[in-house]
Amino acid sequence: MRVTDALDHYIAEHADRWTAELRDLCSIPSEATEPAALRQAADWCEQRLRAAGCATRQLAEEGIPPLVVGEAGSGPRTLIGVQHYDVQPAVPLELWTTPPYDPAVRDGALYARGADDNKGHLLLRIQAVEAHRAVFGELPVRVRFLIEGEEESGSASLERLLATDPSLTDGDGALKEGGSVDSTGRPQLLLGGKGIFYVELRVRTLTRDAHSGSATFLPNAAWRLVDALTTLMDRSGRVRIEGFYDDVRPPDDALRAHVGSLRFDGDEVRRIYGLRGFAFGRGDADVRLASQFEPTCNIAGIVSGFTGEGTKTVIPAEASCKIDFRLVPDQEPRRIAELLRAHLDRHGFADVEAVYKEGTRPYRGRWDDPLVRAAKACAEEAFGAPADLVPTSGGTSPMWVVCHRRSLANVTLGMGHPGAGAHAPNEHILLANYRKAVRATARLYSLYAA
Secondary structure, eight states: OOHHHHHHHHHHHHHHHHHHHHHHHHTSOOOTTOHHHHHHHHHHHHHHHHHTTOEEEEEOOTTSOOEEEEEEOOSSOEEEEEEEOOOOOOOOGGGOSSOTTSOEEETTEEESTTTTTTHHHHHHHHHHHHHHHHHTOSOSSEEEEEEESOGGGTOTTHHHHHHTOGGGGOSSEEEOSOOEEOTTSOEEEEOEEOEEEEEEEEEEOSSSOEEGGGTTTSOOHHHHHHHHHTTTBOTTSOBOSTTTTTTOOOOOHHHHHHHHHSOOOHHHHHHHHTOSSOGGGOOHHHHHHHHHHOOOOEEEEEEESOOSSSOOOEEOSEEEEEEEEEEOTTOOHHHHHHHHHHHHHHTTOTTSEEEEEEEEOOEEOOSSSHHHHHHHHHHHHHHSSOOEEESOBSSOOTHHHHHGGGTOEEEOOOOBOTTOOTTSTTOEEEHHHHHHHHHHHHHHHHHTTO
C-alpha cells in the first residue's frame, strides 16, 4: 500500500470522530463578550494539542484570553501555525436555521458559528498532526501552533504576549488561518491579508431627542453624521481622506499581471449575493485587481433615533456609526486614525468624535518560497485541481505581528467555499472538503521538510 493510500485510509477511518470533535469545539460560544467561554475554548484546544502529541503551554495576562502554544516535531525548518479560537458574534440568531452553538450536520455539511472561521481550520491542522504521526511517523518539521482568542477583535494583545518569548516567532514560514476553494473546486492559497482600522464616529447635537415639528430649527444628529460620512469617499469608491494613499505600496508589474490572470467567477458571486452588478460599476477584471491592491472605507453599521416597529416622530439627539478601513501594504492603522481626525477637523466636523476601536497592519509574504511551493503541491494533490496563488485576502489576520521580523512567507491551506457564510448566519463547511484539507495539511508537514 502506498503511504498516501494509508493516509487516505486513516482519514476515512477517523472522519466520524473528527467531525464529533469539531461539533464539540463549535458548541463553545467563544465570542469576545464571553470570557468564560473563551477560557473553555483555550483549554479545549490545549487538551487536543496534547492528545495529538504536542507539548503545550498557555501565555496569559489578567483579563485577556490566553495564547495557546503547542509544538510537535523537529527538523531543519519551523512552521508557525497561526490560528484562533474566538468567533464572530452569532447575531441575528433568528436568521439561523439551527442554533449557532448547537452544531448540526445535514446534506454533507456542518453548520455552526466558527465552523469555517476558524475552528474548522484550527482543528484540522491539529488532526493532521495526529494523522501524520500515525501514518508517517514523527513530523520531520517543527510545527509551532500559536492559537489566540482575540483575532476577531483585532488581536490587541498578541504582540504583547509574543514579546514575552520572542523565540515564538523564530521560524521559516507561517501557515495562516483559513483557506478555501473556489466555485469550481480550485484551491485558493492566500499569501497575505489586508490590515484593518476600525473606528466609531459619534455625534451629539441635542441634550435629548426632540419633537420632529421643531426640525425647522433644531439640529438633527443623524443628518450631521450623514454629512460627515459623505466627505469620506467619492462615488467611484476612492477614499477622500487627505494622505490616505500616501503609504500604499503599488504592485510591481509581475504581481499585477499574476492577479490579472487569476480566474474570478463573477457570475457566482453575483448569484450568491443577489446582485445585478458590482459596486462602483466595476467589471470582473476590475474587481479582481481592486480586491487585492486597494484599501477600503466601509460603513459597518449606523444607529440613530427611532428604529423600532411603528412610528415615532423625533429629531435624534445622537448618532453613531462603525467604519472599517481595510488597509494594504504599507499603510499603518494609527497613521490612518490621525489622517481621519485631521480630515474631519478640516471639513468642519470637529464635533464628530472618532473613537479608535482596533487596528492591525497588513502583511503580504513572498510567493516564491519553499512553503508556498509545498502548499501548492499538497493542495493540488488533495483536491485534484490546480491551485491559485492569491497575494492578499480581503480579510485581516495578525500575520504582520508574527512574520514581519523575519519577513516570513505565509500561506493558507484550507477548505472554505464561496457560500460558507463566515461571519454570517448559517456558517458551514463541506465535510468532504474538510477531509481533503486534513490530507493536504498532513502531507505539508512532510513536503515542507524536504
